[in-house]
Amino acid sequence: MDRREIAGLLAYMGRVDPRTRRTDPGELRDQVDQWQELLGDVPLNTESGWDARTAVRTHAVSSPYPALPVDVARQWHKHSADRLARHTDPLPSADPDDVESWRAELLGTRQAVLTGQRPPNEQRAITSGATVDPAVEARLRAIGSVIPPKVRAELSRFRPTRAAREAAAVEGRPDPLAVRCEWCxxxxxxxxxxxRMGLDGDARGNARRATPHPSRLDLATAELQRQETAA
Ligand SMILES: [Zn+2]
Known part of the structure; x- marks a missing residue:
């Protein structure tokens, strides 16, 4: 609040609680100085429902003592904390590999919620975004993915196996990893x-393959057809 807003708030408070009214110009100026000192970074009102006048009135009806600036500041901090408690961090639009920007965006959003510049994001991150076909969602659940789709896409290059399974689920293709491989x-x-077998019959190599064995894909295809027929 600037001095003009503080003066308006004090005039309102003088009507609600006449004990706080200052008529001497010097005293009034001191009162404005003191309140502005403590409430300079508290807004008069926000779109999220904060109003300093309401705080003054709430104090007047709930306390036998005249309101002090700290009473208003306390209500503002409680209001901000309640908002932040309802807030779920939205997915930053920054590149997740750019840790500094990602972090700055998250903190910036929280700060904006705290200061009342934007409403809390009350949507649970996991349920936001495009609606997913229930069957696709069931398959994604079976794979155990709880990461929001956009992040998952960003991470997919680090996890090629899971990415391939999820792509198969989304596109309705058979998922070879859903079945055991009879080959290996x-x-x-x-x-x-x-x-790789050594001459003595012992396993010599055990490297992961980037692609499944073809017979495994055939098995998965048969299994998917069986499920679709049963459904
Ligand atoms: Zn195999």
């Missing part, structure tokens, strides 16, 4: 492995 015996959910 990789269990469901695990990528196929290249097993």
């Amino acid at each position: 015996h990789a269990p469901a959910g695990e990528p196929c492995r290249n097993r």
Whole structure:
């Protein structure tokens, strides 16, 4: 609040609680100085429902003592804290690899909520975004993904196996990793492995394959068809 707003607030308070009214110009100026000192960064009102006059009135009806600037400041801080408690960080638009920008955007949004410059984001991040087909969602759940779609897309290059499974689910293609591989015996959910046998019959290599064995894809295709027929 600037001095003009403080003066208006004090005039209002003088009507609500005549004990606080100052008629001497010097005293009034001192009162404005003192209130402005403590409430300079508290807004008079915000679109989110804060109003300093309401705070003054609330104090007047709930306390036998004349309101002090700190009473208004306390209500403002409570109002801000309540807003932040309802706030869920929205997904920043910054590049997640740019940690500084990502962090700055998150903190900037919280600060804006705290100071009443924007409403809290009350949407739970996980349910925001495009509506997902229930069948696709069921498959994504089976894979165990709880990461919002946009972040997941950003992360996918670090997790090619999961990315391939999720892409298959979204596009309705069979997911080879949903079934066990009869060729290399990789269990469901695990990528196929290249097993190289030494001359003595012991396994020499066990490297993960980027692509599943073709017979495993055939199995998954058959399994998907079986499920779709049953559904
Ligand atoms: Zn395999």
